[in-house]
Amino acid sequence: MTSSALNTDGPIYRRLAEQLRAAIETGEFAADGPLPAERDLALRYQVSRDTVRKSLKLLETIGVVYGDHGRGTFVSPPAVQQMSRFIDGFSVDTSKRGETAGQTVLSVEQIPASIAIAGVLEIEPKRLITKVVRIRTVDDRPVGLQEAYLNLPQNSSFTLSELAEVGSLYKLLRARFNISLAEALESLGAIAAGPEDASHLNVEQGSPLLLCERVTLSDRRQPIEYCVMRYVSTYRYTTRINQFSQLTK
């Protein structure tokens, strides 16, 4: 590895990926232009070609570059680079569009799980879970009303002010309960705004809202969070797809 030291921890291929992404962002490698050949990168950074390939593979999965057999590896168009979706999506998505994401935590409370939510979280009904209600804002305008139900370790919870301070629910889970989230399953649809939505989101009853349900799983695929979100019709949920249904291309 050359100097320019930003991160000294983690595996080499990850650090190299960061360096390459930084080089792309600073324009060292032109948008939509080719990167140096893998063998050249290996020489330049003094690592094996396989390590270079791991870096490029990582960058490809997050939409920063793409490889084309026999031609080279290319920087993805800006539109593609902005469309990757992540578990902690809301703040990141919004800030990538040059807007400011915010939130107002309305309540944090412990309640017994309903049958429906117990089913989703794979726990027995009436077990105590933590319910969080938040309003999501973009540039200080309310865009979404969000209810999250968390299955935390028994007899543990957190307060409204703790969450408001840390800002991110996921950071709080990791720092406070050593829970790391690995995967999320989302389901999107459209519904008409009810009275509560109307007052919180400042829209008329019956107007169309984007409904998003999510189940978030830990690294061992235990359901940790069930979350229902309703967004105003000006909000856009964006995602990038780069997979095929068939194992056989």
Added chain:
Amino acid sequence: MTSSALNTDGPIYRRLAEQLRAAIETGEFAADGPLPAERDLALRYQVSRDTVRKSLKLLETIGVVYGDHGRGTFVSPPAVQQMSRFIDGFSVDTSKRGETAGQTVLSVEQIPASIAIAGVLEIEPKRLITKVVRIRTVDDRPVGLQEAYLNLPQNSSFTLSELAEVGSLYKLLRARFNISLAEALESLGAIAAGPEDASHLNVEQGSPLLLCERVTLSDRRQPIEYCVMRYVSTYRYTTRINQFSQLTK
């Protein structure tokens, strides 16, 4: 590789992945149970451990298994396996839910591109593009109205009956024009049904619809298709997220 011959083409790691997935589906490896250790799989299938790892990595990205450092590789819960999203999503998603996907092609015509669509497809306005209007059905009930705008090679197009016969637009593009799609960018929101939506989808004007816009890119990241879809409120768009916003975990 052992026998059981299903596919004899493609790289070894891909064929192995198919075999492993088949073994999971037949219950040879229990749901949520561990797979044999990588070194054992390498011995059993007479390939290097690295090739085994490539297979497992592929299965992990499509949500079939997940690895846990120091513990093993495990079969993903069924809910996760069903939630991967692919470019040719509609038919696959629907059939995975045990329903029957269908479509009615309303029209296929060549029109000059509007300024807006020319911009998205990165072509000059008024260039001839192909417009396809379809109604998507689930179990013969209309659920979505879909308009697609395709930038095909100059002076080439296809007919309504050709599309109706092949069924899949993506298969047609590949077979007829040798265009292979690599990536799609999607944007979802909610809108109120207009008069046209109301009549085609059999809903009332003003009722909430799920709006989905998509730009599909070729393997060289050229925009090939711009597509607008409107779905009734009972339809659900599902997706799986397994990435993090930070390169550094």
Added chain:
DNA sequence: TAGTGGTCTAGACCACCCC
């Protein structure tokens, strides 16, 4: 401590693109 997945290497050969 033993077993597991994760990283890294050096080298070979194949498949594809373009001149």
Added chain:
DNA sequence: GGGTGGTCTAGACCACTAG
């Protein structure tokens, strides 16, 4: 033909988990 990414190998060592 020469350059590119794609596949495969054999072996080494590290990091994590669990009994």
